[in-house]
Amino acid sequence: MKFDDEPVPGYSLPILPGHVSPGRLERVLRAGKFAITSEIDPPDSADPAEVLKRAAIFDGYVDAINATDGSGANCHMSSAGVCSLLTRVGYATILQISCRDRNRIAMQGEILGGAAMGACNLLCLTGDGVQAGDHPQAKPVFDLDSISLLQVARNMRDEQRFESGRRIETPPRIFLGAAENPFVPPLDWRPLRLAKKVAAGAQFIQTQYCFDIERLRDFMLKVNDLGLLEGPDRVFILPGIGPLASARSARWIRENVPGVHIPDAVIARLEGAKNQKEEGKRLCMDLLNEIREIPGVSGAHIMAYRQEHSVAEIIEATGVLEGRVPWYPGRDDPKALNPESPEALSL
Amino acid sequence: MYRVRRWVVRHARVFEMIYRRFEPVLVKLAPVWRRLGHERVEAPVRRVEKAAKGALFDCQMCGQCILSATGMSCPMNCPKTLRNGPCGGVRADGHCEVKPEMMCVWVDAWEGSRQMKQGDLIHAVQLPVDHRLTGSSSWLRVVRQQDASSSSAANRETTR
């Protein structure tokens, strides 16, 4: 899909009627296209070129790139830093804010700063506990939770108010997202909890890794019954998927990464394969093919940690973009920026 | 204590009933509190509240109690102090991501709420905590709020 006002890198697009943000992700979703998002693992480095290199891997395959915020409670370059670098060359980004590390003063400042830099999608997260990461000695903050953060962010945008009530001159034009995990207890509460997130302001949802299609189907049925996929305040759901590297790594993830549910059958399938890595990719493709058939699903979020190059392969093999080539620097003008060159940064 | 608080959640309905009787009494006593002076009664009431709710719910005295909306499971015992439901890290057996030896506070809350008459209050979006109120009496706060709203609108029904 091509928009005739397709962007000058670093500048926001006009906001279409009925939209809240100038971003391409909202446009693609509201146009009813199957959207693909993926995520960058921010570098342990202050090198901007490293960020652009990691983003370029997804060129032409994703509609927006999540920049994780200390994922797994490990320290990396900040999400706002990564987003700022990427929006300068025109990428659509999803800024992640986790409640673990900052209080409401810092978070609201970050929302304004991010929006000013063109990061017009915001994913509000609770965040993994500090015990999961490389700084278990850190102070967990959790001044807000993901739902109160959503509400604060929505009020900043729609009421032009900080949580304190103080007025904001130019509100952040942001498309608001949240995460959900339909695969862990209490399973019967999860759809209703999603409703609460939508009531607090969530407009798109990226889920935790899905390896259990039945649970997802169940969840989507209930979400649909709750009427969350209709009307102007509807929510767009992008289930999370990703390739598993091997049966061993699947077991490790199941034991050590909070909230990832991997059924035994999945591990058995990997174990039975000659080439486990290839099988992991094929499994991911199969999941994607099944997910796109589930009524109410609006896209998919592909998390291919340390296998980022496989994202293109997975998308090609499944054809989910239906011939669309999402914008990337140089798509329309091959002479334009090579994001790996230093000039890309001097905009 | 962990065992007591889990027992309480399993009997959430009983405690909901007790609360529903107890709260109007506190509010009815508003003139007494006023005469004694809210500042003067704050310390003794706080002590009683802390002892009672501490023993039953492992109450952390956030000062803005929402037990009636959380299945009688105190959300401040969640290591992430979440007030709007469980995080995405709940283990397959329902235990907590951060403290594996503990049942997730919100898994308990959900079960408690399913027994309560007004259990659907769990779906209400809770505002962020006001940290200035930490350590203060939630009971007196409710009294003051209801007292103020009933005197400002004498002819309006004020009970919830």
Ligand code: SF4
């Ligand atoms: S698992 Fe439950 S108790 Fe533990 S941090 Fe998450 S929500 Fe809180």
